[in-house]
Amino acid sequence: MKHTREACLIADQQDPLAGFRQRFDLPANTIYLDGNSLGVLPKGALERSQQVITREWGHDLIRSWNTAGWFDMPTRLGDKLAPLLGADPGETVVTDTTSLNLFKALAAALRIQRQAHPERKVILSERDNFPTDLYMIQGMIEFLQQGYELRLIDEALPLEQALDDKVAVLLLSHVNYRTGYLYDMAAVTHSAHQCGALAIWDLAHAAGALQVDLNGADADFAVGCTYKYLNGGPGSPAFIWVAPRHQNAFWQPLSGWWGHAKPFEMATDYAPAQGIRRFLCGTQPIVSLALLECGLDVAREVDSQQLRAKSLALTDLFIELVEQRCGGHPLTLITPREHVRRGSHVSFRHPQGFAVMQALIANGVIGDYREPEVLRFGVTPLYLSHADIWDAVEILREILDSGSWDRPEFHRRGAVT
Amino acid sequence: MKHTREACLIADQQDPLAGFRQRFDLPANTIYLDGNSLGVLPKGALERSQQVITREWGHDLIRSWNTAGWFDMPTRLGDKLAPLLGADPGETVVTDTTSLNLFKALAAALRIQRQAHPERKVILSERDNFPTDLYMIQGMIEFLQQGYELRLIDEALPLEQALDDKVAVLLLSHVNYRTGYLYDMAAVTHSAHQCGALAIWDLAHAAGALQVDLNGADADFAVGCTYKYLNGGPGSPAFIWVAPRHQNAFWQPLSGWWGHAKPFEMATDYAPAQGIRRFLCGTQPIVSLALLECGLDVAREVDSQQLRAKSLALTDLFIELVEQRCGGHPLTLITPREHVRRGSHVSFRHPQGFAVMQALIANGVIGDYREPEVLRFGVTPLYLSHADIWDAVEILREILDSGSWDRPEFHRRGAVT
Numbered sequence: 001m002k003h004t005r006e007a008c009l010i011a012d013q014q015d016p017l018a019g020f021r022q023r024f025d026l027p028a029n030t031i032y033l034d035g036n037s038l039g040v041l042p043k044g045a046l047e048r049s050q051q052v053i054t055r056e057w058g059h060d061l062i063r064s065w066n067t068a069g070w071f072d073m074p075t076r077l078g079d080k081l082a083p084l085l086g087a088d089p090g091e092t093v094v095t096d097t098t099s100l101n102l103f104k105a106l107a108a109a110l111r112i113q114r115q116a117h118p119e120r121k122v123i124l125s126e127r128d129n130f131p132t133d134l135y136m137i138q139g140m141i142e143f144l145q146q147g148y149e150l151r152l153i154d155e156a157l158p159l160e161q162a163l164d165d166k167v168a169v170l171l172l173s174h175v176n177y178r179t180g181y182l183y184d185m186a187a188v189t190h191s192a193h194q195c196g197a198l199a200i201w202d203l204a205h206a207a208g209a210l211q212v213d214l215n216g217a218d219a220d221f222a223v224g225c226t227y228k229y230l231n232g233g234p235g236s237p238a239f240i241w242v243a244p245r246h247q248n249a250f251w252q253p254l255s256g257w258w259g260h261a262k263p264f265e266m267a268t269d270y271a272p273a274q275g276i277r278r279f280l281c282g283t284q285p286i287v288s289l290a291l292l293e294c295g296l297d298v299a300r301e302v303d304s305q306q307l308r309a310k311s312l313a314l315t316d317l318f319i320e321l322v323e324q325r326c327g328g329h330p331l332t333l334i335t336p337r338e339h340v341r342r343g344s345h346v347s348f349r350h351p352q353g354f355a356v357m358q359a360l361i362a363n364g365v366i367g368d369y370r371e372p373e374v375l376r377f378g379v380t381p382l383y384l385s386h387a388d389i390w391d392a393v394e395i396l397r398e399i400l401d402s403g404s405w406d407r408p409e410f411h412r413r414g415a416v417t
Numbered sequence: 418m419k420h421t422r423e424a425c426l427i428a429d430q431q432d433p434l435a436g437f438r439q440r441f442d443l444p445a446n447t448i449y450l451d452g453n454s455l456g457v458l459p460k461g462a463l464e465r466s467q468q469v470i471t472r473e474w475g476h477d478l479i480r481s482w483n484t485a486g487w488f489d490m491p492t493r494l495g496d497k498l499a500p501l502l503g504a505d506p507g508e509t510v511v512t513d514t515t516s517l518n519l520f521k522a523l524a525a526a527l528r529i530q531r532q533a534h535p536e537r538k539v540i541l542s543e544r545d546n547f548p549t550d551l552y553m554i555q556g557m558i559e560f561l562q563q564g565y566e567l568r569l570i571d572e573a574l575p576l577e578q579a580l581d582d583k584v585a586v587l588l589l590s591h592v593n594y595r596t597g598y599l600y601d602m603a604a605v606t607h608s609a610h611q612c613g614a615l616a617i618w619d620l621a622h623a624a625g626a627l628q629v630d631l632n633g634a635d636a637d638f639a640v641g642c643t644y645k646y647l648n649g650g651p652g653s654p655a656f657i658w659v660a661p662r663h664q665n666a667f668w669q670p671l672s673g674w675w676g677h678a679k680p681f682e683m684a685t686d687y688a689p690a691q692g693i694r695r696f697l698c699g700t701q702p703i704v705s706l707a708l709l710e711c712g713l714d715v716a717r718e719v720d721s722q723q724l725r726a727k728s729l730a731l732t733d734l735f736i737e738l739v740e741q742r743c744g745g746h747p748l749t750l751i752t753p754r755e756h757v758r759r760g761s762h763v764s765f766r767h768p769q770g771f772a773v774m775q776a777l778i779a780n781g782v783i784g785d786y787r788e789p790e791v792l793r794f795g796v797t798p799l800y801l802s803h804a805d806i807w808d809a810v811e812i813l814r815e816i817l818d819s820g821s822w823d824r825p826e827f828h829r830r831g832a833v834t
């Protein structure tokens with residue numbers, strides 16, 4: 001199909017989600033294709049933070065733990081998030097970081113397996129998984145000294161081959177952070193269960209990007225970020241979910257007072273709270289939680305089918321435009337073309353990917369760069385339009401055609417990209 | 418000594434720290450004696466949060482990781498806090514929660530001991546320690562299954578007797594959360610080292626309340642809260658410190674990408690960063706960190722000797738006034754009278770402590786209640802005056818003399834106190 005900017009504008013007029021753009025404060029003269037790294041600012045968030053800081057903290061002080069509902073925020077926000085994950089109330093809490101929640105989920109899963117299948121010592125993940133997932137597994141294995149090992153799926157070892165009767169736990173990202181590859185959660189979980197393993201899903205690049213169906217897929221545990229597609233703000237606390245069947249059976253070692261059945265009895269011995277609260281540990285950053293709630297409140301209003309349809313329409317458009325209009329340049333698509341295998345971002349390799357991305361940013365198109373050579377573009381249906389995609393690709397084309405990316409300042413590496 | 422309100426007013430006029438009260442927004446008609454649970458709002462904090470939310474997040478978005486210095490906040494804030502702890506730059510980071518940092522410090526200490534003294538299997542703490550400290554130890558022991566056990570100091574087992582050649586790690590609170598008892602950190606650490614144990618200190622009720630001297634005391638690890646005497650805001654991230662001698666030797670299992678030597682190389686294998694950064698794990702709540710910085714900026718200006726002198730003067734005054742003016746009531750001081758053994762809060766037992774505290778709160782004197790029967794009063798020298806102490810005790814006296822605490826509504830228990 002041949003695209004034009006006019007056709008993009010018409011598609012925008014017909015877009016049922018177009019109104020959501022007004023719910024966010026977006027910077028002028030910017031096409032923001034990095035909402036999969038840090039989401040944007042919901043319009044009510046500043047005011048909400050002022051309330052929390054001035055009235056709840058400044059004026060009501062310690063009483064706000066009760067009167068402003070601070071104490072219940074992790075479960076309340078978890079329940080707000082649940083529908084987006086295919087979860088029921090009481091199954092999710094918002095707390096800590098994704099990295100830490102990975103540790104808790106992994107510990108809980110290993111402990112279940114220690115009882116059911118003590119001989120299983122393999123934790124299976126993917127070489128191309130986000131590094132923190134692998135690092136948390138490595139940290140646990142080293143610390144436990146119980147003979148666990150990390151096995152990695154890669155080109156040489158596909159999933160079907162890697163899943164055997166040694167595997168205790170399978171830990172995968174639903175959407176790959178680099179390529180955007182989307183696993184079939186139900187099928188993979190089924191395979192894991194068939195072989196006696198438990199399945200943990202990292203939803204960092206899935207939650208808020210597409211409808212997840214944790215209960216439908218019969219998953220065991222899940223974790224994820226809220227500062228990406230959920231627009232919770234920089235470093236907003238993460239979430240963790242547990243399947244109903246593990247609710248009162250699971251246990252995890254980061255067992256602080258917030259996970260205690262009666263935290264204010266100040267008992268000497270730990271006794272876990274019923275259900276999901278036992279994934280809580282210590283006191284949470286309330287202002288950051290309150291900001292996150294603003295993002296969740298927007299996300300909950302979105303029709304998930306419309307979200308997915310627009311996400312696929314925009315990622316299709318992006319891929320087709322790049323291939324049509326930047327065809328002569330050494331760009332290699334690493335995101336699946338198949339809809340059922342694609343998340344909500346698009347990545348291309350380019351031998352000079354780093355410099356090309358710096359040039360894009362300097363020209364108002366903000367994506368990010370990921371080693372090795374990957375230009376990554378987050379496509380967030382809530383605040384991007386078809387015309388944004390058109391314009392972004394035009395700027396990419398100009399940069400590539402003119403060679404303007406090849407300036408010294410675009411090759412200089414900063415601390416973080 | 419016989420006190421009068423006039424004498425209190427004169428003492429306030431001579432108070433070199435009196436000006437600090439102006440640095441905070443305090444609620445009207447309230448005497449806030451709970452700054453050891455949740456500190457107050459520094460005046461610049463609201464504006465700072467607006468900057469972070471509107472400009473750094475809303476406008477600059479992902480770029481702020483570099484341009485606004487978000488990436489360095491954990492170490493930068495750690496270095497700001499360091500002088501209050503008797504620490505040098507590069508030894509402290511601000512991150513996660515006190516509970517989680519306890520786990521990291523304990524794991525790091527046990528790992529050092531596993532190499533030095535593998536036969537030592539006792540983790541020594543105190544029955545009266547804050548529960549989360551005990552729960553984190555219990556969680557780790559259960560998870561490791563390496564034969565560790567928790568031994569608790571109490572009336573039947575004093576420290577000198579409990580410290581033997583089975584002890585791997587001693588974990589104590591510098592100031593007890595309930596009684597305000599202050600350990601001699603240098604002497605206790607010395608005893609621990611003499612017997613071959615490592616010492617971890619929980620500074621939750623010490624940091625910002627009195628000058629701590631971690632390096633002077635030769636401590637091994639320390640953790641603590643920032644939302645109490647440091648006025649960081651509700652749930653502001655905690656800190657963790659490591660002694661220079663362990664800097665590049667220690668290791669901990671919550672080894673997320675933020676603790677990696679090169680987090681953005683996306684390597685498959687974890688390789689720890691040099692120094693204190695290896696205590697970092699995942700992405701931190703930036704807005705809550707920025708608010709904390711406002712509290713730290715005030716705390717850093719305070720002369721630590723003046724702080725300690727005023728803290729002791731006010732806690733002395735509080736104790737003497739209660740004993741003089743509420744003498745006929747069944748109040749039992751559980752805070753040490755000795756200056757060198759006292760932190761910055763004062764606690765009394767009263768058989769109806771819960772109801773008495775609710776009546777105090779209803780009358781504008783905000784302290785808190787801790788099981789069993791304990792009325793706890795935080796004495797924060799930065800924003801309390803001698804006259805506040807006088808007035809608070811007068812209100813306590815009226816409540817006790819009139820018996821007005823004995824109303825049904827003051828006996829009703831909420832979720833959190």
Ligand SMILES: Cc1ncc(COP(=O)(O)O)c(C=O)c1O
Binds near residue numbers: 515516590594
């Ligand atoms: C000694 C001590 N440690 C830890 C905590 C709290 O830990 P967290 O911030 O992880 O909830 C407190 C809270 O009062 C405390 O008094």
Ligand SMILES: Cc1ncc(COP(=O)(O)O)c(C=O)c1O
Binds near residue numbers: 130177202204
């Ligand atoms: C799959 C995945 N997991 C985890 C994270 C981040 O974890 P944390 O929030 O603990 O830093 C990311 C960040 O991009 C991610 O892509």
